[in-house]
Amino acid sequence: MxxxxxxxxxxxxxxxxxxxxxxxxxxxxxxxxxxxxxxxxxxxxxxxxxxxxxxxxxxxxxxxxxxxxxxxxxxxxxxxxxxxxxxxxxxxxxxxxxxxxxxxxxxxxxxxxxxxxxxxxxxxxxxxxxxxxxxxxxxxxxxxxxxxxxxxxxxxxxxxxxxxxxxxxxxxxxxxxxxxxxxxxxxxxxxxxxxxQAHPQFEVDGRNILYTLPLPVWQAALGTTASVPTLGGSVELKIPAGSDAGRKLRLRGRGLPGGMSSEQAGDQIVELEVQAPAPATEAQRQAYRDLAGAFGD
The missing domain is CATH 1.10.287.110 (DnaJ domain)
Structure with a gap:
């Protein structure tokens, strides 16, 4: 070998x-x-x-x-x-x-x-x-x-x-x-x-599953509905307008099952990772300049 x-x-x-x-x-x-x-x-x-x-x-x-x-x-x-x-x-x-x-x-x-x-x-x-x-x-x-x-x-x-x-x-x-x-x-x-086993998308906290959701800054600001992977398949999650980086949203019952005891199933905690993509075109750079102007910078 x-x-x-x-x-x-x-x-x-x-x-x-x-x-x-x-x-x-x-x-x-x-x-x-x-x-x-x-x-x-x-x-x-x-x-x-x-x-x-x-x-x-x-x-x-x-x-x-x-x-x-x-x-x-x-x-x-x-x-x-x-x-x-x-x-x-x-x-x-x-x-x-x-x-x-x-x-x-x-x-x-x-x-x-x-x-x-x-x-x-x-x-x-x-x-x-x-x-x-x-x-x-x-x-x-x-x-x-x-x-x-x-x-x-x-x-x-x-x-x-x-x-x-x-x-x-x-x-x-x-x-x-x-x-x-x-x-x-x-x-x-x-x-x-x-x-x-280590998982490429999830971490475990007790019976809760932790997941980080990358989100463009405009979707965090304006709100959106995002497809989020879970252990049981993808689900749609509503992202409220005005969400900041680090905000945590809960998918109830989407964590690990309660097992053989009387424990309840865990939840999936989704933490938002707000991203600002680097501009690749002149139109995108202009959009950032317009954004800066609109917010008074």
Missing amino acids: EFKDYYAILGVEPSAGEAEIKSAYRRLARKYHPDVSKESDAEDKFKAVGEAYEALRDPHKRAAYDQLRARGYRPGQEFHPPPGGFDGAGYDFDEIFGDMGGRGGGAGGGFSDFFESLFARQRGGARPGAGPQPRGDTRARLAVPLEAVYRGDSVRITLNGRQLDVRVPKGIRAGQAIRLAGQGNGGGNLLLEIEY
Whole structure:
């Protein structure tokens, strides 16, 4: 398999902070989203960007990846995981657990063999050639798309060479676990701790979904109706006249479902990002001059 330079994929320096990495991911994910981009390889680039962000957004994964990268590997260079796993090669992967090869779609779905060779490990899991493992609960992390949590979809995981379809309970919270009886070491149980995959459009705050809506300045000033994506599909949102940048509008019930508890469904919070496009023509420049004159500047 080939070594991947996740910093180069996101177009950031290895010294980049969390905010810069997140900003680069969201910009590129929007650019290459298959529903938007017309480029022939947009889907591959979209997946690559999602994989890079999954590796770098988690401090433990990033630290372990940086240890590996510091050994001089370069993009495209042939890479072979050392025999017996990474513990014997001086890598600190003990507390890193990946998405177990989740195939649920969305950002980060369908990770490469390189990613899985680094991060798709189980706590207490067997390594090739390690022999029979004692019966008991096996714990691992499962990163799932927000869409799967919203709909209660099934995701396919690869575990020790086997493929399993795991149903994601609708509305399950990050940190809760799915129990698969008899699928752990020695016939014990497998406990999959849920984490949410990064999404190119949405963020999560409890059960609320956060979304930033870019809006031209004239639409914010005069009011409009905008199409807003949600986990359940696009909806029309009325933007009141005189809206300022940073104003937050609420789509009730459009967040994550209440799950198995008595919790209510969350809302989607839409924050307005008012933009003033740069003029590209003389007519547009004149429009800005007229605007300045009308407001007494």
